[in-house]
Amino acid sequence: MNQLINSLLVILVLTGFMLLGSSRLDSCIRTVAVQGVLLGILGVAMQADQWSIAGVMLPLSSAVVKGFVLPWLLFRAMREADTAREVEPFISYNLSILAGATVLGLSLWLGRQLQLANQPASSLLVPAAFFTSLVGMIVIVSRRKALTQVLGYLALENGVYAFGAAVALRLPILVELGILLDVFVGVFVMGIAIFHISREFDHIDTDKLTALTDRLR
Amino acid sequence: MIALLIVIPAAVGIVAFFVESDRLRRILLVCAALAHTTLSLTTWLVPPAPALGGWLAEDALGRLIETLTSVLFLAASFYGVAYLREERSRPHSDFEEGFLFSNAREATFTGCLLLFLAAMTLVTVSQQLALLWVAVEGTTLASAPLIFFHRHHRSLEATWKYLLICSVGIAFALLGIFFLAVAASDPGSSTISLMVDDLRTNAHHLNVPWLKAAFVLLLVGYGTKMGLAPFHTWLPDAHSEAPSVASALLSGALLNCAFLGILRTQEICVAGGLADFSDKLLLVFGLLSMAVAAVFIAGQTDYKRMLAYSSVEHMGILAVGVGLGGAAVFGAVLHLINHSLTKAMLFLVAGNLLAVYRTKSTAGVAGALTALPVSGALWLLGLFAITGSPPFGPFLSEFTIVKAALDQGQTFVAVIFLVILAVILAAMAAPALTMAQGTPGEHVLPVPGRSFALSAVPVLLGIAVLMMGVYVPPVLTRALREAAHLLG
Numbered sequence: 001m002n003q004l005i006n007s008l009l010v011i012l013v014l015t016g017f018m019l020l021g022s023s024r025l026d027s028c029i030r031t032v033a034v035q036g037v038l039l040g041i042l043g044v045a046m047q048a049d050q051w052s053i054a055g056v057m058l059p060l061s062s063a064v065v066k067g068f069v070l071p072w073l074l075f076r077a078m079r080e081a082d083t084a085r086e087v088e089p090f091i092s093y094n095l096s097i098l099a100g101a102t103v104l105g106l107s108l109w110l111g112r113q114l115q116l117a118n119q120p121a122s123s124l125l126v127p128a129a130f131f132t133s134l135v136g137m138i139v140i141v142s143r144r145k146a147l148t149q150v151l152g153y154l155a156l157e158n159g160v161y162a163f164g165a166a167v168a169l170r171l172p173i174l175v176e177l178g179i180l181l182d183v184f185v186g187v188f189v190m191g192i193a194i195f196h197i198s199r200e201f202d203h204i205d206t207d208k209l210t211a212l213t214d215r216l217r
Numbered sequence: 218m219i220a221l222l223i224v225i226p227a228a229v230g231i232v233a234f235f236v237e238s239d240r241l242r243r244i245l246l247v248c249a250a251l252a253h254t255t256l257s258l259t260t261w262l263v264p265p266a267p268a269l270g271g272w273l274a275e276d277a278l279g280r281l282i283e284t285l286t287s288v289l290f291l292a293a294s295f296y297g298v299a300y301l302r303e304e305r306s307r308p309h310s311d312f313e314e315g316f317l318f319s320n321a322r323e324a325t326f327t328g329c330l331l332l333f334l335a336a337m338t339l340v341t342v343s344q345q346l347a348l349l350w351v352a353v354e355g356t357t358l359a360s361a362p363l364i365f366f367h368r369h370h371r372s373l374e375a376t377w378k379y380l381l382i383c384s385v386g387i388a389f390a391l392l393g394i395f396f397l398a399v400a401a402s403d404p405g406s407s408t409i410s411l412m413v414d415d416l417r418t419n420a421h422h423l424n425v426p427w428l429k430a431a432f433v434l435l436l437v438g439y440g441t442k443m444g445l446a447p448f449h450t451w452l453p454d455a456h457s458e459a460p461s462v463a464s465a466l467l468s469g470a471l472l473n474c475a476f477l478g479i480l481r482t483q484e485i486c487v488a489g490g491l492a493d494f495s496d497k498l499l500l501v502f503g504l505l506s507m508a509v510a511a512v513f514i515a516g517q518t519d520y521k522r523m524l525a526y527s528s529v530e531h532m533g534i535l536a537v538g539v540g541l542g543g544a545a546v547f548g549a550v551l552h553l554i555n556h557s558l559t560k561a562m563l564f565l566v567a568g569n570l571l572a573v574y575r576t577k578s579t580a581g582v583a584g585a586l587t588a589l590p591v592s593g594a595l596w597l598l599g600l601f602a603i604t605g606s607p608p609f610g611p612f613l614s615e616f617t618i619v620k621a622a623l624d625q626g627q628t629f630v631a632v633i634f635l636v637i638l639a640v641i642l643a644a645m646a647a648p649a650l651t652m653a654q655g656t657p658g659e660h661v662l663p664v665p666g667r668s669f670a671l672s673a674v675p676v677l678l679g680i681a682v683l684m685m686g687v688y689v690p691p692v693l694t695r696a697l698r699e700a701a702h703l704l705g
Contacts (some may be wrong), residue, residue, distance in 0.1 A: 153384055163392060
């Protein structure tokens with residue numbers, strides 16, 4: 001089972017780099033969808049020692065929401081916003097990848113520093129979780145479109161979720177569902193906002209949202 | 218009974234989305250608010266039994282914030298009904314740029330308002346930290362449509378910033394909760410309780426580095442939502458672009474709920490003997506927020522943004538009060554009530570000024586005392602109250618905090634605190650006076666038949682602010698002591 005978990009984590013790290021390196025919006029959405037599915041499988045695999053129906057259903061429903069429902073919403077937002085299919089980053093793709101590599105180094109170092117009472121199933125788990133979160137942060141700050149910021153937020157959330165899996169934290173079902181619902185409604189509301197932004201401004205570039213500043217005397 | 222506090226506004230809120238008749242929907246809003254406040258007040262007489270296996274329970278701190286939220290919502294619902302009646306659905310022309318825009322559906326606004334109340338109530342009664350997180354994120358999602366009530370590009374920008382910045386901030390808080398779970402986990406066991414009570418009892422056995430890291434993440438996460446500098450950037454935009462009813466609730470009720478998230482962690486740190494560490498962080502972020510707010514209030518030309526920055530300042534004061542510990546915590550919890558009442562009143566009055574003067578610019582308002590005698594007087598008194606002038610409530614609580622700082626020998630903190638308050642008093646007194654005095658320009662439209670509630674609600678809140686400065690009821694003092702006790 002550790003073999004499987006390790007390969008899942010390696011793929012998770014690779015999706016992080018794909019998110020940083022791809023220039024097309026639709027492939028970014030697909031990458032984040034793959035992350036969601038990976039995390040679902042990871043959640044099931046982590047419970048290999050003690051199966052339970054709830055323990056399997058929750059990661060699977062999370063995989064369905066993050067892997068299929070949210071990407072569908074985002075594709076729809078992209079179509080309705082009728083936006084160019086380019087990611088339009090503020091920094092070059094090479095620099096993004098370089099930032100990703102730096103962040104990966106940082107995550108591996110952090111993972112080694114942290115002392116966990118319960119050894120996680122794989123030593124890669126904590127670094128991969130931090131890496132995914134940090135990639136999300138890079139995407140949020142370095143991309144121009146509102147839609148890519150949502151993708152960054154989702155990657156950040158995926159990283160946090162992976163950390164929860166890493167420390168083998170069994171949250172009560174109600175809370176797990178609550179978190180999933182929050183992410184779902186959050187992306188739903190953001191999708192509506194993107195639709196309005198595109199209608200109001202004819203673009204979804206957040207760097208042009210600059211009407212609100214402090215005009216000081 | 219606790220469950221009812223959440224179920225009533227949530228159920229009525231969902232129904233409100235589908236009610237076609239404006240009249241019926243407004244009646245539903247007020248009835249739900251009345252029922253909620255009645256229930257909240259009943260919990261003071263008959264302490265409710267915990268629900269959901271102890272996840273939902275009221276303690277002194279939670280009950281205080283819950284009741285405050287409920288009372289403010291009741292005030293906002295009366296004001297809101299009058300406001301919605303005057304905001305007809307025809308296109309409006311924008312005050313600042315003159316283009317035409319329309320409002321969101323009133324049903325959406327009312328529904329979200331009630332769901333917002335349900336989410337805030339859930340925050341205050343959650344004893345389970347992860348559930349509290351779910352509720353705080355819920356408040357963001359329910360309140361985002363409120364900010365986007367006026368459908369134009371500025372409110373859209375504010376909504377987007379609010380959604381994204383707060384969601385990202387809250388994601389950090391979730392990581393903080395996971396860290397807290399790591400701090401609480403024993404080798405070999407996989408069940409971890411995230412109940413505040415359990416964590417507090419076992420606080421001495423928690424892993425210290427993880428607990429510290431968790432506190433930092435939760436402070437950053439909930440601090441973003443609460444408007445602590447430097448994470449406050451969404452706050453002035455959202456508060457100035459939302460309709461005044463929503464601004465009053467965002468500032469008066471929501472910020473407290475986010476603060477409660479930090480306070481729950483603080484309780485655990487205090488019980489675990491980590492108060493030194495958490496207090497220092499709260500002090501630093503508190504003073505920084507006050508200083509940043511002072512800079513932006515000093516040059517502010519927009520009176521709603523001025524009120525928003527004043528909220529950043531007061532959140533800073535709350536953090537400083539809790540960070541000082543001892544008697545200052547009592548002052549901080551008292552200040553939480555005073556700030557909410559005063560700021561909610563000021564935002565509602567600002568809504569009245571906005572409706573008549575049609576500008577948010579401080580320079581564009583003159584002679585408010587003549588044009589709107591009640592609102593003008595409340596504006597003047599309210600601005601003096603919020604800057605800490607006697608005999609109003611905020612003076613009493615700020616005085617308590619400063620006195621505690623001096624008693625503890627924290628002269629440095631006390632001096633910075635007082636200097637910033639003085640700067641803000643000077644900066645807010647000038648616009649308060651120029652806006653209230655003088656003669657209103659000819660462009661000011663006398664609005665005939667404005668609803669009675671639009672002035673009556675702020676007047677009642679103003680009386681409460683004054684009362685809190687003169688006489689704090691013993692019931693409240695006892696509750697405040699009990700709440701402060703857990704926070705060191």
